[in-house]
Amino acid sequence: MSVTPLMTLSVQRIRLKRALSKFHDTLFGQRRKYLRYYASEQWNSRRGAMEWLSVRFHYALDRVSGRVPPKSGDAYLTHMPVLLALGRSLEVKRVLELGCGRFSTLTFMDRDHFPVLERLDSVENDKDWAAQVVALSGDDGRLNMHVVEGAVAESLSGFDLDTYDLIFIDDALTRDERVRTIRTVGAALPKHAIVVIHDYDMLVYRKAARCFRHRYRFTALYPNTGIAWNEPRFQPDRIETVDRWLHQARRDGRVPGDPDEAAAYFKTGVGDAIAG
Numbered sequence: 001m002s003v004t005p006l007m008t009l010s011v012q013r014i015r016l017k018r019a020l021s022k023f024h025d026t027l028f029g030q031r032r033k034y035l036r037y038y039a040s041e042q043w044n045s046r047r048g049a050m051e052w053l054s055v056r057f058h059y060a061l062d063r064v065s066g067r068v069p070p071k072s073g074d075a076y077l078t079h080m081p082v083l084l085a086l087g088r089s090l091e092v093k094r095v096l097e098l099g100c101g102r103f104s105t106l107t108f109m110d111r112d113h114f115p116v117l118e119r120l121d122s123v124e125n126d127k128d129w130a131a132q133v134v135a136l137s138g139d140d141g142r143l144n145m146h147v148v149e150g151a152v153a154e155s156l157s158g159f160d161l162d163t164y165d166l167i168f169i170d171d172a173l174t175r176d177e178r179v180r181t182i183r184t185v186g187a188a189l190p191k192h193a194i195v196v197i198h199d200y201d202m203l204v205y206r207k208a209a210r211c212f213r214h215r216y217r218f219t220a221l222y223p224n225t226g227i228a229w230n231e232p233r234f235q236p237d238r239i240e241t242v243d244r245w246l247h248q249a250r251r252d253g254r255v256p257g258d259p260d261e262a263a264a265y266f267k268t269g270v271g272d273a274i275a276g
Contacts, residue, residue, distance in 0.1 A: 074259035077103040077266075078221035079170065079198045084270040085242045086166060086194060086227075087114045090234075096164045096193075097122040098152050098181055099171030100133045100145065103263060108168075109137050113267065117142060121159065123152050123171070153180040161190045170198040179208045186211035191230055200226030220246035221255075238274050245273035 080103050086092065087107075093116050095108050100122040107113060108120050123146045124130040130147050137143050148155040152171040161167065167185060172178040182205060185195060189211075197205055200217055201224035209215055212228035216236045220243050227236060249255050249269065256262045 074103075074262065075223050076101060077259055077263055078223050079104065079168075079196065079225040080107055080263060081221070081242050081246060081266045081270050082196055082218050082225045082227065082239060083107050083168070084113050084266060085238050085274065086196070088271065088274055089238045090165060090194065091116055092165045093118045094164045094166075095120045096159060096161065096167045098156075098167070098169045098185075100124045100130055101170060102133065102136060103259075104168055104170060105133050105137060105143070109140055109143060119144065121146060121164075123148060123155055123159075125149065125152055125171070151177050151180060153177065153184040156181075156184050156188075161185060161188045162192050164190075164193045167193045167195045168198075169195065175202065175204060179204055182208040183211070186228070189230060193229070194231075194234060195228045197226040197228065198223065200224040216240075218243050220244075220250060242270055242273050245269065 083104065084107065092114055095114075095117065097104060097108065097120060105120070105122055108117060111117075120143050122130075122133070122143065124133075125148050127147045130145050134143070134145050146155070167190070169178070169181055169185065171181055178199070182197060186209060195209075195212065197209060199205060200209075201219075201222060206215075206217070206226065209226060209228045213230045213232070214228065214234070216227045216239060218225040218227070218239065227239060246255070246269075254265075256265055
């Protein structure tokens, strides 16, 4: 059966209707949650109301455009492919990790993927979590765990940010603290370091990173991961390649739901994507 222009137009109308429905549900859905927000103090201010509407509007656009895909099985490892790609693309000798984690700290310590790493300074304000990560990493002299009290951003004055090849930001339990960390790193204007920001799908984090000259948003996995840098010679070609590969892998259902299986899949697949 041949496809007529009328049939093509009908398909386009159906797709548009679905997209608009998805946009509406994302923007105005979850009524109970928003009724609680309306009653909060933030909604009583005009600025707070406009910020809320802006966040919801951009999130709805991201959902419709596919920049925010369905949430990954383990939200704590969606930055891993980006770190692996950078480890293969750059000569990463020194890393500053703001907020330690199983899928970041151990990835940096993996000599197969960061073969020239000499020093990892990890800053964490949860001493119990820091102790768990240190135990998992084993007796490796390259890891220097800095346990601090209060916000991580307050401790950054003790570090020369431009001596690092890579800075990874995944700290804080609150949005405001993470925003403060991003702005503190950005205000230092690091010329050499590549900055990786987890949960980059959040609009406030993207706004906080505008102080960097260049930015790239990795959208294949949700939560998203962002890369920011000031050095004009860095080109995110391999990151874009990995992003496209993972978009296709996710659509094909090839990304495992189990965190450990997904981590193993990323370690193999990122190398293949870059080489191919």
